[in-house]
Amino acid sequence: DTAVSQTPKYLVTQMGNDKSIKCEQNLGHDTMYWYKQDSKKFLKIMFSYNNKELIINETVPNRFSPKSPDKAHLNLHINSLELGDSAVYFCASSQVRSGGREKLFFGSGTQLSVL
């Protein structure tokens, strides 16, 4: 069983569209994250949720809206997609509350291509 699973694996869309990426973890962790990896492989934190509560929001545009219906799920909705949004988005989870010392478990990523 995949510990952190995200769908879709690939997402190709036109500029201006709205899209969502879903993430689920079956590890029983309390904290989930979204990271963005750019073309140079740099990984940057976007959001962190702990028990459905937003903990970290790293100056991400308002077009990005995370939603956590329960602590096992953290979805990412993106409005009015722009070319610069093209990247690989990784979902992750950890057992320690965000702000502590944490080992993250990552999903396999969603490669978003905005045309």
Added chain:
Amino acid sequence: GESVGLHLPTLSVQEGDNSIINCAYSNSASDYFIWYKQESGKGPQFIIDIRSNMDKRQGQRVTVLLNKTVKHLSLQIAATQPGDSAVYFCAENQAGTALIFGKGTTLSVSS
């Protein structure tokens, strides 16, 4: 803000050699460090971690060294294998922040 960086973007070694991947960090308040391995098309995978009250930790074929004096972290891989080819990231953490990643070193192992 401060970030974790790496000395070299690429490292090429022969199968069987030992590999050393280096990382410099600038935030002296960081007290927890992790190494991740990312294979092509996959998410980062945890390799080994170390807390700031230690200077060395060993795993299976891997050793992490932490030098707080010069803010330096290294990952040593013994008897490197083709399956070790990947991008390696160091990451740091301190209370109140999420894990911050360095820029990655691409390790290429030739047989």
